[in-house]
Amino acid sequence: MSTEKRPVILDCDPGIDDAVAILLAARAPELDLRAVTAVAGNVDLEHTSRNARRVLTLAGVEAPVCAGAAGPLFGPTVTAGEVHGADGLLGLPVPEPAFPLSPEPAWDALYREARAWDGALEVVATGPLTNLGVALAKYADLPRYLRRIVLMGGATAFGNTTPAAEFNIYADPEAAGMVFRSGIPVVMCGLDVTHRAYLTHADIDRVEALGTPQARFAADTMRCGVAQHERFLVPGAPMHDPCAMLYALEPALFTTLRCWVGVECHGTITRGRTVTDAYSDAKREPNTELVTDVDREPFVDALTARLAVYSG
Amino acid sequence: MNKPIPVFLDGDPGHDDAMAWMLAQASPLLDIRGVSSVCGNQTIEKTTWNARQVMTLLGIRAPLAQGRQGPLAAGPMPAPGIHGESGLDGPALPEPAVETVDLPACELMARVLAESPEPVTLVPTGPLTNVAALLLAHPELKSRIAGISLMGGGVTRGNWTPAAEFNILVDPEAAGLVFRSGVPITMAGLDVTEQALVLPEDFARIRALGNPVAEVVAGWLEFFYGFHRSIGYAGAPVHDAVAVAALIAPELFQMEEMYVAVETAGDYCRGTTVGDRYHLTGRAPNARVLLGLDRAGFVQLLTDAVASYGEGTA
Numbered sequence: 248m249s250t251e252k253r254p255v256i257l258d259c260d261p262g263i264d265d266a267v268a269i270l271l272a273a274r275a276p277e278l279d280l281r282a283v284t285a286v287a288g289n290v291d292l293e294h295t296s297r298n299a300r301r302v303l304t305l306a307g308v309e310a311p312v313c314a315g316a317a318g319p320l321f322g323p324t325v326t327a328g329e330v331h332g333a334d335g336l337l338g339l340p341v342p343e344p345a346f347p348l349s350p351e352p353a354w355d356a357l358y359r360e361a362r363a364w365d366g367a368l369e370v371v372a373t374g375p376l377t378n379l380g381v382a383l384a385k386y387a388d389l390p391r392y393l394r395r396i397v398l399m400g401g402a403t404a405f406g407n408t409t410p411a412a413e414f415n416i417y418a419d420p421e422a423a424g425m426v427f428r429s430g431i432p433v434v435m436c437g438l439d440v441t442h443r444a445y446l447t448h449a450d451i452d453r454v455e456a457l458g459t460p461q462a463r464f465a466a467d468t469m470r471c472g473v474a475q476h477e478r479f480l481v482p483g484a485p486m487h488d489p490c491a492m493l494y495a496l497e498p499a500l501f502t503t504l505r506c507w508v509g510v511e512c513h514g515t516i517t518r519g520r521t522v523t524d525a526y527s528d529a530k531r532e533p534n535t536e537l538v539t540d541v542d543r544e545p546f547v548d549a550l551t552a553r554l555a556v557y558s559g
Numbered sequence: 560m561n562k563p564i565p566v567f568l569d570g571d572p573g574h575d576d577a578m579a580w581m582l583a584q585a586s587p588l589l590d591i592r593g594v595s596s597v598c599g600n601q602t603i604e605k606t607t608w609n610a611r612q613v614m615t616l617l618g619i620r621a622p623l624a625q626g627r628q629g630p631l632a633a634g635p636m637p638a639p640g641i642h643g644e645s646g647l648d649g650p651a652l653p654e655p656a657v658e659t660v661d662l663p664a665c666e667l668m669a670r671v672l673a674e675s676p677e678p679v680t681l682v683p684t685g686p687l688t689n690v691a692a693l694l695l696a697h698p699e700l701k702s703r704i705a706g707i708s709l710m711g712g713g714v715t716r717g718n719w720t721p722a723a724e725f726n727i728l729v730d731p732e733a734a735g736l737v738f739r740s741g742v743p744i745t746m747a748g749l750d751v752t753e754q755a756l757v758l759p760e761d762f763a764r765i766r767a768l769g770n771p772v773a774e775v776v777a778g779w780l781e782f783f784y785g786f787h788r789s790i791g792y793a794g795a796p797v798h799d800a801v802a803v804a805a806l807i808a809p810e811l812f813q814m815e816e817m818y819v820a821v822e823t824a825g826d827y828c829r830g831t832t833v834g835d836r837y838h839l840t841g842r843a844p845n846a847r848v849l850l851g852l853d854r855a856g857f858v859q860l861l862t863d864a865v866a867s868y869g870e871g872t873a
Contacts, residue, residue, distance in 0.1 A: 404715035410820070410835040411828070479837050507721065514825030517722075522827040524721035526753070528790055531721065 260288025260374030284353035300344035315353025315378035380422025401521030412519030445483030571599030571685030595664035601646030611655030624667035630730035650778030684799035691733030712832030713749030728830030756794035
């Protein structure tokens with residue numbers, strides 16, 4: 248019964264790892280995927296809003312897809328086409344969208360659903376946080392209607408885009424700062440955990456052996472992820488965005504720490520850094536559930552099992 | 560045995576600076592050629608007084624110079640909550656029998672570097688003000704510096720702010736200059752020094768050694784632990800002693816080479832040491848960053864050093 252499912256909006260920039268997060272969400276029995284909202288990030292908005300529909304079409308699920316921001320609130324646009332390919336999905340064979348884009352802007356959909364669910368809606372955000380930034384700018388009372396935001400972004404130590412900053416936060420630091428200051432409960436899955444949530448080649452073989460088009464697509468994206476992450480000293484393909492979705496679904500797989508997180512929006516070399524008070528003596532008032540670790544093998548099992556639903 | 564490594568100690572004693580100097584003076588592998596005080600944990604007057612007392616206690620006979628009044632481009636930031644009003648509260652210390660030379664710290668460093676036949680290793684355990692002043696005033700002596708083994712920063716964490724460690728935060732401009740200097744750096748930051756815990760049971764073992772230095776070191780550890788216990792530490796993190804231990808017992812440490820830069824601006828990040836662990840900037844590494852240590856081995860090193868100050872009378 249759909250009324251017993253948890254309402255969720257996935258805000259993303261697909262993106263190969265966003266695509267896997269979409270596959271996990273689309274048929275998760277405990278979720279009611281109210282909408283997928285797209286933002287410019289890994290590639291431009293035209294591609295991310297199209298890719299969201301292509302991956303949902305691959306999943307056989309028609310959920311509303313709303314386009315949001317075509318670039319960050321302030322500052323230059325940053326993309327990651329070298330990781331995701333010019334089309335954002337590495338040129339992999341993914342069906343064309345079977346349904347059109349919703350006419351509703353992402354932030355209006357976020358607010359409308361949040362109001363409609365009266366505090367029960369949660370957002371899983373796996374791209375730059377621009378859409379939420381606009382929603383917070385437009386709707387001052389949004390925080391009181393959101394249950395939480397589970398986001399993939401940031402790092403307490405080493406960034407992957409600059410030495411100080413992770414891509415999603417670096418791409419829109421001001422929006423990220425608004426989210427962390429909003430008072431909405433935030434769960435942060437940063438590189439600290441996503442680099443530990445990796446699939447080895449043997450794990451990817453298991454995904455591929457599921458044999459469905461969805462699993463083969465996921466496995467193909469993961470194969471590329473392995474090579475891309477050697478420089479980050481990860482012995483496999485880290486599941487950046489799926490980590491946030493799996494936290495929303497199975498939090499028991501993860502270890503967390505409550506602490507303060509702020510986003511550096513200035514600085515000469517630290518713009519986009521998530522400054523976390525996990526370990527300092529400053530002990531600022533916590534605003535975030537920081538995900539610090541994952542039980543990797545059960546995580547891989549859970550991810551594989553959730554992709555196996557496409558065999559049924 | 561190899562010839563000892565000539566070193567110049569620059570610190571703001573400070574309990575952990577004092578223990579770093581205790582370790583250096585005890586080691587036959589090091590030859591202390593000079594000492595300078597720096598404004599950090601306390602005012603320059605207090606850290607200089609403390610340096611004179613500590614050198615007297617330990618029998619360090621190298622020349623001592625007083626450092627700058629404060630950071631290069633910022634105001635002082637004393638830390639009485641950690642080290643007390645004197646900057647070295649706790650056990651009573653001898654009246655100083657050591658006088659300062661009539662030279663600024665950077666000029667004593669320059670003299671030691673110029674007069675030494677071999678390049679000298681600098682061991683700064685406070686803000687990098689004096690070292691930066693040396694590099695600014697005497698660029699020609701850079702090649703006389705064998706390396707800099709420093710306590711400061713952290714590539715994974717801060718302490719004074721969520722992003723920044725105290726020594727770097729006090730004088731980020733100086734720190735940036737030092738990291739850009741091209742002099743090989745060994746960085747004992749919070750990544751490793753927060754693991755360099757001396758536990759309460761270790762205090763008792765040290766006190767039981769029974770010589771006058773042992774009594775004082777045990778008292779320093781107890782005082783220093785007081786603050787840290789109140790914020791949840793299991794022991795006293797003897798940060799500064801790690802910069803000396805890295806020179807005399809490198810086998811105790813895990814380290815990675817990376818490019819480290821210092822943020823001097825920002826809303827939250829002033830004083831942050833940013834480590835390019837994944838080689839994103841294309842810059843060649845400028846520092847060996849200590850990331851882990853054998854804690855038991857480190858504590859044994861400290862304990863053996865204390866024991867070398869004499870047979871117990873207790």
